[in-house]
Amino acid sequence: GQSLEQPSEVTAVEGAIVQINCTYQTSGFYGLSWYQQHDGGAPTFLSYNALDGLEETGRFSSFLSRSDSYGYLLLQELQMKDSASYFCAVKDYGQNFVFGPGTRLSVLP
Amino acid sequence: AAGVIQSPRHLIKEKRETATLKCYPIPRHDTVYWYQQGPGQDPQFLISFYEKMQSDKGSIPDRFSAQQFSDYHSELNMSSLELGDSALYFCASSLTSMVDEQFFGPGTRLTVL
Numbered sequence: 001g002q003s004l005e006q007p008s009e010v011t012a013v014e015g016a017i018v019q020i021n022c023t024y025q026t027s028g029f030y031g032l033s034w035y036q037q038h039d040g041g042a043p044t045f046l047s048y049n050a051l052d053g054l055e056e057t058g059r060f061s062s063f064l065s066r067s068d069s070y071g072y073l074l075l076q077e078l079q080m081k082d083s084a085s086y087f088c089a090v091k092d093y094g095q096n097f098v099f100g101p102g103t104r105l106s107v108l109p
Numbered sequence: 110a111a112g113v114i115q116s117p118r119h120l121i122k123e124k125r126e127t128a129t130l131k132c133y134p135i136p137r138h139d140t141v142y143w144y145q146q147g148p149g150q151d152p153q154f155l156i157s158f159y160e161k162m163q164s165d166k167g168s169i170p171d172r173f174s175a176q177q178f179s180d181y182h183s184e185l186n187m188s189s190l191e192l193g194d195s196a197l198y199f200c201a202s203s204l205t206s207m208v209d210e211q212f213f214g215p216g217t218r219l220t221v222l
Binding site for chain 1: 142144151152153154157165167199201209210211212213214215216
């Protein structure tokens with residue numbers, strides 16, 4: 001089975017850079033995804049890492065290291081609208097989709 | 110751009126009643142997923158369908174069933190509702206089952222009294 005761990009809360013100021021970590025215990029998975037969810041809203045896809053390394057999409061970057069069982073989401077030039085919950089997620093070889101517990105990011109002015 | 114449509118957006122039921130949630134995926138998306146999200150919780154994967162066939166099964170209770178129809182819309186049927194079934198139910202779709210990017214609908218908020 002899968003077990004994903006994320007920090008429960010992160011706080012940063014506008015314009016700063018923040019890194020949200022995701023560590024996992026898994027018997028195998030296809031790739032690591034990241035989703036953003038605002039309060040009362042639906043999750044929206046941010047990025048996906050099938051291979052080790054860094055994927056960059058605008059202000060957001062995501063990193064995966066399978067050997068370290070570790071990934072992270074990096075948010076640059078933080079804006080107030082980035083305040084939301086961020087989930088890492090995997091699809092394991094058992095064909096289950098598993099989301100992490102989520103990290104609530106608060107961006108302060 | 111077209112998005113995933115879910116209906117109804119809100120639903121209130123009594124214990125032991127049944128409920129049916131509907132999902133209309135993005136056109137040309139052949140894979141549909143259902144998730145349950147409790148307050149302050151992460152989304153829990155319930156079940157998915159690819160080309161109208163059940164493909165993967167997660168933590169879906171036996172009281173729940175789902176299917177995908179010829180027009181690719183999907184329905185989640187929930188029977189013998191319990192208080193603990195109160196949650197936000199999301200449907201998501203993807204272009205194929207091999208694509209990881211899922212597009213989520215706005216969700217159906219189910220309240221069981």
